[in-house]
Amino acid sequence: MKTYIITGDPSCFGEGAIYVNCPESFISSFLEECGYGCQECRNYQEVESMSREQVHYFVTEHGTVFNKADYMVLHKELKGEQGT
Structure with a gap:
């Protein structure tokens, strides 16, 4: 799993x-699929790993996309299930 920063032309x-x-x-x-900017202006690069709180989206090994809020809820639910 890698962390990427995605940027683009501010007007787009x-x-x-x-x-x-x-x-x-x-x-x-x-x-x-992300809907941020267009192909011509959007770019990305790998960055150092970041904490879960700093990342906006998570993509699983199966390609499922979660936004930060959904992922944090799922992570807490799974963590709670493992503890029981």
Whole structure:
């Protein structure tokens, strides 16, 4: 699992950047489907690992995409199930 920063032209992409935890094999698919900016202005690069709280999207090994809020809820639910 790698962490990527995705940026683009502010007039198309909007201000700021998004961070994605994603297997390398799914980053291209995520970029096509993410809806941030257009193909011409959008770019990405790998960054150092970040905490779960800093990442906006998580892509599983199976290609399932979670936004941060959904992932944090799922992670807490799974963690709770493992403790019982």
